[in-house]
Amino acid sequence: MPPAAIYLDHNATAPILPEVADAVRAAALRYPGNPASQHDAGRQARRALEQARIRIGEILGARTTGMDADQLIFTSGGTESNNLALRGLGQPPVPPGGRAPTHATSSLMHADPLAEPGTAIGAAARVIISAIEHPSISRAAESLALPIPARAGGFIPPVLQTLGVDAAGVIRLDQLESLITPTTPLASIMLASNETGVLQPVAEAAAICRRHGVLLHTDATQAVGKAPVDFTALGVDALTATAHKFHGPLGIGILLIRHGVQLAPALHGGFQQAALRPGTESVALAVGMQTALELWQREADARRERMTMLRERLEQTILAGWRDAVVIGGQSPRLPHTSNIALVGLNRQALVMALDLAGVACSSGSACASGSSEPSPTLLAMGLPEEQISSSVRLSLGATTTLAEIDEAVRRILNVCNNLRRVG
Ligand SMILES: Cc1ncc(COP(=O)(O)O)c(C=O)c1O
Structure with missing residues (x-):
């Protein structure tokens, strides 16, 4: 299963x-x-x-x-x-x-x-x-x-x-x-x-x-x-x-x-x-x-704090597990739930497909552009190195995302990265 x-x-x-x-x-x-x-x-x-x-x-x-x-x-x-x-x-x-x-x-x-x-x-x-x-x-x-x-x-x-x-x-x-x-x-x-x-x-x-x-x-x-x-x-x-x-x-x-x-x-x-x-x-x-x-307004502070904490944990554990990972836009003020990570050395489309098979739904950029092999205009406009643009995936959290899900997602992501490196 x-x-x-x-x-x-x-x-x-x-x-x-x-x-x-x-x-x-x-x-x-x-x-x-x-x-x-x-x-x-x-x-x-x-x-x-x-x-x-x-x-x-x-x-x-x-x-x-x-x-x-x-x-x-x-x-x-x-x-x-x-x-x-x-x-x-x-x-x-x-x-x-x-x-x-x-x-x-x-x-x-x-x-x-x-x-x-x-x-x-x-x-x-x-x-x-x-x-x-x-x-x-x-x-x-x-x-x-x-x-x-x-x-x-x-x-x-x-x-x-x-x-x-x-x-x-x-x-x-x-x-x-x-x-x-x-x-x-x-x-x-x-x-x-x-x-x-x-x-x-x-x-x-x-x-x-x-x-x-x-x-x-x-x-x-x-x-x-x-x-x-x-x-x-x-x-x-x-x-x-x-x-x-x-x-x-x-x-x-x-x-x-x-x-x-x-x-x-x-x-x-x-x-x-x-x-x-x-x-x-x-x-x-x-x-x-x-x-x-109205639900968001009632829970705004709690949701923001939780998502920021979960996003930090997601990013820190991926950075610790994949030496060449880079959080894109990580030094700027950001929405609390969005993480764009370049898993340098891998291919973003292969990553998204392999992650889907491993049970992690994410995307390689805007949903409207997913499936397209064109590089992201946003990352291109930022002038990022090609190795980051071609290896970046977007992970975005929601109000219902749990700590257990984040820990399991990181385990699966790092597994997929290691497997792709072996076959690549
Ligand atoms: C920044 C931004 N603007 C507009 C849209 C389009 O919104 P909708 O899917 O409701 O047409 C999206 C959807 O991905 C978006 O992210």
């Missing part, structure tokens, strides 16, 4: 907790109505939905009441929130049936309205992203900058500017100011790396962006539910989070938008969520996200 699997891939997805699954089930049964319906069943569903919206906003430090309340939009997850942010932030919401402008034609652009279709006139917008963003930011940003067909008329694809990262995995804040130009409408910098767990100086970046009138979005997907996140204190204009990274249900995320910041929708349909993200909202998933976040 194969050994019982030890799950150390919580950055890919953190399995739903039983209390959260119960809350999702109870809400699905209790609120059968469409929250947009006017009858009593609809109104009850809407109340539960709005309650979830307010609680999630409160826990994340958003303003949830008053004339200057921030806006919390439910989406299907981090990927959708990130795409919505990059495509729509800073642009006026268009009337139903109208065409959404793009950053290239936003008011920050100097496009000539009389230009012939397809003529590129004026200065292109310069969207800034960091070199370590998740593909749902980097590919969305690249897609903004694609050449577009002539019939689109007067469109000037934005120029993508990339903010570098140092060898410790921290963005080069010193480069930010020099990348900003008068035609920079938007920047996006993640709050913590999904690959290394390294925390980024987003509040400092927000202050720089604010000085220059640039909107800043942060992808807080890995930080929310693992580290304290305060939307107002960060000073960003928009923030992405997704429930399944903190033991909530899959299929729901949020885009939090500061009061007064405009957003053009990516989808068109009904008037749900102020027509910014139309479609019938899932009350059950929203309640599940709220429950998972």
Whole structure:
């Protein structure tokens, strides 16, 4: 019989907790109505939905009441929130049936309205992203900058500017100011790396962006539910989070938008969520996200301490057992549950496969890139030696990970390393 699997891939997805699954089930049964319906069943569903919206906003430090309340939009997850942010932030919401402008034609652009279709006139917008963003930011940003067909008329694809990262995995804040130009409408910098767990100086970046009138979005997907996140204190204009990274249900995320910041929708349909993200909202998933976040809030300090202790033990015992191991980003402030370790001398893909057979679930980088033989763009951007990039595995812990699991996982990992060295 194969050994019982030890799950150390919580950055890919953190399995739903039983209390959260119960809350999702109870809400699905209790609120059968469409929250947009006017009858009593609809109104009850809407109340539960709005309650979830307010609680999630409160826990994340958003303003949830008053004339200057921030806006919390439910989406299907981090990927959708990130795409919505990059495509729509800073642009006026268009009337139903109208065409959404793009950053290239936003008011920050100097496009000539009389230009012939397809003529590129004026200065292109310069969207800034960091070199370590998740593909749902980097590919969305690249897609903004694609050449577009002539019939689109007067469109000037934005120029993508990339903010570098140092060898410790921290963005080069010193480069930010020099990348900003008068035609920079938007920047996006993640709050913590999904690959290394390294925390980024987003509040400092927000202050720089604010000085220059640039909107800043942060992808807080890995930080929310693992580290304290305060939307107002960060000073960003928009923030992405997704429930399944903190033991909530899959299929729901949020885009939090500061009061007064405009957003053009990516989808068109009904008037749900102020027509910014139309479609019938899932009350059950929203309640599940709220429950998972409330559980985290209640246990935040205890969870952080435990995960930090377990992660330290994991890293220290691996470093002691594998002479050439290196903890990537280990010298920087990190999320408590993420460890990216280079087991120098071995191959990361062979390692992940052999560890799976030995009953340790982990990954060789972002789940979206796993299976790909391409080296990690994050580790490449850090300028790490090839031997570290090609041998790094990501081990990520969750709220339910135990000391016994960590000790057994280390035993299996070191066994696998020794076996691979023998056959290699
Ligand atoms: C940093 C980051 N952003 C965005 C996402 C995408 O989130 P989702 O899977 O909810 O679409 C992930 C998921 O791995 C992530 O780690």
